[in-house]
Amino acid sequence: MQVSSRRQVVAGNWKMNGDKALVEQIQRHLMVADLKNMDVVICPPFPYFGLFDSKVKLGSQNISQFDSGAHTGEISAATLNEFSCEYVIVGHSERRADNHESNELVALKVEQILKAQLTPILCVGEPENVREDGTLFDYIAAQLDAVLLQVDISQFTDVILAYEPIWAIGTGKTASPAQAQEVHAFIRGHLAEQDANIAAKIVILYGGSVKGNNAQELFSQADVDGGLIGGASLNPEEFLSICRAAN
Ligand code: PGA
DSSP states (O other): OOOOOSOEEEEEEOTTOOOHHHHHHHHHHHHHSOOTTEEEEEEOOGGGGGGSOTTSEEEESOOOSSSSSSOTTOOOHHHHHHTTEEEEEESOHHHHHHTOOOHHHHHHHHHHHHHTTOEEEEEEOOOHHHHHTTOHHHHHHHHHHHHHHHSOGGGGGGOEEEEOOGGGTTTSOOOOHHHHHHHHHHHHHHHHTTOHHHHHHOEEEEESSOOTTTHHHHHTSTTOOEEEESGGGGSHHHHHHHHHHHO
8 A cells, every 4th residue: 555645756777778679668568558646757878768759758867967068978957958858867876886976976966957957866875785884874864965965955845866775776685665664764854854844745766676576565665655677677567567566
């Protein structure tokens, strides 16, 4: 049973995967699915953006912290706006690791996303050793605080958060519903120290090996408002069954 009154969101992060055939299959599946009570977002590699029907909500997997100019390989908020992209994943652990994105850089990107009136999907989450040594909450708090230093809490009405424990991403090792709920409640409580009203309304997604067979139990936790889906978003049937669990 769904206990949260917040709007449910499921975002598929294709990462560096997918092809034209998948664009077509996903669209076909979404077209017939009756997902009225939620937002479904697809975050494909950039070249596929133009192949999607305008009814599909699109998200970017990255954005530059700069407005425009000599930044080879980067993509600006203005460009994303032109292709009716509405969401931007920011602070994903793979970009933090592969591209050395610090908490401070993530904060600048969130600022850029909000300035362009796009919706950031701001990812936070700990590596396994941090969970084991008991500093999990300090680690997540530091990730949140870097953004709160750059972006006023009042602007968090337009932010979606995603809790993605790094040890659960692409490993098949999902956080238990209780583990996810514990961190989601911590995140909401941490934001509530600055603004309880905004904290109560903010959508917090869970990400990390969400599949059709575990989505329902994860999404039924009080502070879990949907999911950020990697591997399973590449299988249209599986992805749809995850969306149905949130709807
Ligand atoms: P996964 O990836 O679902 O394959 O674990 C989640 C993510 O990285 O967003």
